[in-house]
Amino acid sequence: MSSEARPGTPLIELRDVTKVFTTAGRGRVTALDGIDLTIEAGDIFAIIGYSGAGKSTLVRLINALERVTSGRVIVDGIDLTTLSERRLREVRRGIGMIFQQFNLLRSRTVFGNVAYPLKIAGWSKADIEKRVAELLNFVGILDKAWHYPDQLSGGQKQRVGIARALATNPKILLADESTSALDPETTADVLRLLKRVNTELGVTIVVITHEMEVVREIADRVAVLDSGRIIEQGRVLDVFTDPQHETTRRFVGTVLRDQPEGTNLERIRARHPGRLVTARVRDDRNIGAVLSNAHARHGVSFEIVYGGIKELAGQSFGGLTLELIGDDSGVDALIAELREITEVQEVAS
Numbered sequence: 001m002s003s004e005a006r007p008g009t010p011l012i013e014l015r016d017v018t019k020v021f022t023t024a025g026r027g028r029v030t031a032l033d034g035i036d037l038t039i040e041a042g043d044i045f046a047i048i049g050y051s052g053a054g055k056s057t058l059v060r061l062i063n064a065l066e067r068v069t070s071g072r073v074i075v076d077g078i079d080l081t082t083l084s085e086r087r088l089r090e091v092r093r094g095i096g097m098i099f100q101q102f103n104l105l106r107s108r109t110v111f112g113n114v115a116y117p118l119k120i121a122g123w124s125k126a127d128i129e130k131r132v133a134e135l136l137n138f139v140g141i142l143d144k145a146w147h148y149p150d151q152l153s154g155g156q157k158q159r160v161g162i163a164r165a166l167a168t169n170p171k172i173l174l175a176d177e178s179t180s181a182l183d184p185e186t187t188a189d190v191l192r193l194l195k196r197v198n199t200e201l202g203v204t205i206v207v208i209t210h211e212m213e214v215v216r217e218i219a220d221r222v223a224v225l226d227s228g229r230i231i232e233q234g235r236v237l238d239v240f241t242d243p244q245h246e247t248t249r250r251f252v253g254t255v256l257r258d259q260p261e262g263t264n265l266e267r268i269r270a271r272h273p274g275r276l277v278t279a280r281v282r283d284d285r286n287i288g289a290v291l292s293n294a295h296a297r298h299g300v301s302f303e304i305v306y307g308g309i310k311e312l313a314g315q316s317f318g319g320l321t322l323e324l325i326g327d328d329s330g331v332d333a334l335i336a337e338l339r340e341i342t343e344v345q346e347v348a349s
């Protein structure tokens with residue numbers, strides 16, 4: 001791999017990639033079907049999908065642990081589909097990887113785990129010591145250098161995993177469900193560390209996840225994978241704001257929880273008999289101005305009955321459910337006015 005990849009230039013490209021497994025029990029399984037994907041240098045790119053969508057297969061094609069059935073995988077300008085096994089091993093050295101279950105060597109200390117890839121790469125003892133100290137300092141566990149993995153918490157183990165993955169200065173870090181085994185607070189710590197890996201070290205990160213919260217926290221761009229196909233991709237803000245596909249809407253819904261459902265909705269209904277609407281809230285859509293004039297203009301008052309607003313790519317984003325109290329024509333007029341600036345959904349009674 002060349003040593004420089006300029007931000008904004010394509011670093012990982014999949015062109016019309018299909019991967020078919022032939023199995024004894026299920027016959028031919030199409031794990032990936034016509035995938036077109038470009039990941040640019042400097043990005044944190046998330047690939048999200050439910051179990052079986054094809055995420056792991058996609059990762060294994062990027063680090064050349066699997067070969068495509070058809071199509072091309074180009075990493076840093078090199079077409080992996082044409083390379084010999086020996087050359088593929090070299091390419092793999094430029095790609096770090098972290099895992100859900102950390103995959104540390106239990107018989108080695110933290111130092112030994114991080115030193116391992118450097119030994120294999122033939123580094124001198126002095127260089128290894130210097131590099132490992134630097135890495136452990138960066139991930140914040142220098143004081144644990146002589147501990148064994150079993151003596152560490154999940155978050156500390158993943159820090160070791162990150163230090164080990166970065167040891168040989170890879171340009172790309174693949175994070176496969178890297179926070180799925182961690183509690184929410186530790187997840188947030190590890191995601192913050194990955195963000196530093198991206199901004200301070202310039203490493204391009206591909207995050208594989210089934211959790212939209214992870215995408216919201218860390219990613220610049222996202223591709224949604226469903227049954228081996230990419231059904232949607234783009235900037236995280238755009239995908240969250242305007243999801244096109246039902247699967248994407250379900251993922252977005254898991255993060256925002258901004259619309260009342262089920263027993264929540266029943267409880268709200270029992271207390272608020274008026275018409276209920278959910279309005280999309282975004283920094284650039286000032287629904288407050290319309291609502292503050294609602295009584296004067298339409299004879300309608302309102303009560304906020306439910307809401308979920310999150311920070312996303314530096315903006316506030318979410319939904320507010322309002323009970324609108326007034327006669328039907330006034331409420332209709334207010335909804336029409338709100339719809340001029342944002343999406344408004346009437347909650348079915």
Ligand SMILES: Nc1ncnc2c1ncn2[C@@H]1O[C@H](COP(=O)(O)OP(=O)(O)OP(=O)(O)O)[C@@H](O)[C@H]1O
Nearest residue numbers: 021023029031049050051052053054055056057058
């Ligand atoms: N080596 C294999 N042999 C046969 N079928 C496979 C193989 N690897 C994956 N598959 C199949 O390909 C499809 C996609 O699997 P994959 O593991 O890539 O999905 P995933 O999104 O990573 O799911 P999970 O989150 O459960 O790991 C599934 O139907 C799976 O059974």
